Amino acid sequence: MSTSLTEPRSTFQRARSATVLLGPAFVAAIAYVDPGNVASNISAGAKFGYLLVWVIVMANVMAGLVQFLSAKLGLVTGMSLPEAVRDKAGRKTRLAYWAQAETVAMATDLAEVVGGAIALKLLFNLPLLLGGVITGIVSLGLLLVQNKRGQKPFERVITGMLAVIAIGFLASVVISPPSASGTIGGLVPRFDGSESVLLAAAMIGATVMPHAVYLHSALARDRHGSPEPGPARARLLRITRYDVGLAMLLAGTVNLAMLLMAAGTLRGREDVDSLESAHAAVRDTLGPAAGLLLAIGLLASGLASTSVGAYAGAMIMEGLLNRTIPLLVRRLITLIPALVILAIGVDPTQALIISQVVLSFGIPFALIPLVHFTADRNLMGDDVNPRLTTALAWLVALIISALNVALIYLTVTGK
Template identity: 35%
Template sequence: MKKTKPHKLIKYANGPSLEEINSTVAVPKNGSFWRTLAAFSGPGALVAVGYMDPGNWVTSIGGGAQYGYLLISVILISSLIAMLLQYMAAKLGIVTRMDLAQATRAHTGKTLGVILWLSTEAAICATDIAEVIGGAIALQLLFHIPLVVGVSLTVLDVLLLLLLTKLGFRKIEAIVITLISVILLVFLYEVIISNPNIAAMFAGFVPKPEILHTGQLTMALGIVGATVMPHNLYLHSSIAQSRNINHDNENEVARAVKFATWDSNIQLSGAFIINCLLLVLGAALFFGHGEGLGTFTSLFNALQNNQLAGAVASPVLSILFAVALLASGQNSTITGTLTGQIVMEGYIHMKMPLWARRLITRLISVIPVLACTIIYHGEESAMDRLLVNSQVFLSVALPISMIPLTLFTSSKKIMGERFVNKRWVTLVAWLCTIVLTYLNLRIVWQFITSL
């Protein structure tokens, strides 16, 4: 039996990542492909949740409403980049038994580790801003709760997290997969009855130079930031270790990497379809009409008032839309909290209860949303601008995660001869990093010159 050599990084680990779920899920030793895939399925769904949170909703719907089908190519490219990055993140965790935060901290000093932790925490808070806004708007649509009250009520989702943690990790995965399936079916039906321009939709998958114009670029980067989530790289590198495998058997490690990749790509394909459906829905309903920007409320009202041609029971669809919006934010509650714990333990070796971790993050995120709600009196356009800007910030933070991930998975010393990235993977990863960094610097410069 061939055995792996111990990797240099392991001796720096400050205990296993997310110790309470690490190596807790059994997998069959000699099961069929489908049985083995079922056993490894789950972490990909938790990662995919981050690719369809309320931030994705507003950027995709808004992108379709403002620019038609132009930016659907951005969703395609972002999703392919996400699949590559999540594959590398899962591989790093499974092979080295360290998450990305632990691996990065092992190669940096204490000061740089703290700086990287703070920047990652800022990205997590930016993601949480989208969840706060999405949850508050969903509560307003469903129960007519004022936005200020709804924003305050989102703090209570810490109670939901406490309940879910009692169910066990495998049951949480099953709940998330079910909710993703429901969201997919709801939007597939809504797009069908919205009568989109099929030819224009497929033409939108081909990138066009107009994307680089100022307004389109801002929205495109918002879509990238909402689609390729930097904190998901930390999450996946950790929860990929939840499967109980024999790390002394190189073939078993390779099998775990293979099925983790299958799981990730299948779930991210579902997230890609949902984001495309959201953009198509925004384009079909609002593009060229000169009214409504594809906001959550305008889309809800379109469904509620039977503005979709051929719609049946539109009020029911409007309720489903709002429920799905609320559910997507609550789904992200789980992953955001887990990621916060991962980066805190990995970068600064600090642990705290998940409920406390969640409460602190949510309180920090609520402040800018409450301020925006009070100053602009809950104006939709102001809330949407805050949402889009939070997603642009995530895009700016992305290279900070991509650079160490590419470095580590391209190192034979860290990954070993068998698991190091193939040359083409390394080249594509660096190309994506360079292009995204350039676009981010460009959008930052545009922002500065517009002041």
């Protein structure tokens, strides 16, 4: 009798203990549902219907592998990815590497601040510049939570905002369910002209983002430390797989909902060429409630993702240059370029496109060192990647880098 009562309790305690260890991947997952994702996914659904469903699925599977390798690097070595690069590179290389990584962080913040500003304009009719300033101030407040209260409260806040984003974008799919046959048909890999290739590259570029790859290694290390080889590390790596899997499942579901909503309700409309017009189309087609929830989801996306992006920028600087700067300064470093773009009147949609192109330059610089380090037995010991994992990781790095080169080429040439 006592055994039967004790057994379920011990199982529950083990499950609860594992659940407490979840969290870092959900912070990193914010990068996968930022305003850049919203723009590219809605554009893909509106222009090509269900054609690119397979891209969402492929991108999130690849992202799951990349994020796990990043977390594993931090847990096993006790170093973030930028710190590992600093440890292996000379001074000039470190400075050049930091310059491109910081540029990528600024481009990330551009997309996220613009997204937040657009959401505030949709909700309260605020000017874009004022919306950008408010987005920056709120994100600074979220960073203060992390700076003063530690990582766990920050994780809870960001995970809560991830839930708001999910509700905001899943609501439209619930209100107007997509075609089941269209969705299944969209799982077959194919393109329809160069524009669909451009959108596919933009979708993947907006999904596998350099700053999330850099950041996750530090998030996992700072949350859990770097345990010695043995059962404790093996358990932590196993729980990290679940953490990444659940976070990527949620982010992938939200991204898929964006595309399915656009494919089901906006397909063929000529006036869906920006986030504002997409919001208007959803409001007109599905009603004010759907439009309101979409705007709220976009606002949560902008606020949460710009906070995480600024956090990543500080971690990149500290890791590569071994320098820590004050919270307000590090927030301003990536925020000011975004505010300048809004102040001079650059079209928000064009700004989002520019940010995605800049992000594309940074993808190989994050992925290639990550795969190289996690495949290095001298660095990883017995937790080195199995050969199959390494082969898959190199394939993922090649595919993502090639598609981002295609994005840059097609955007610059206008083809």
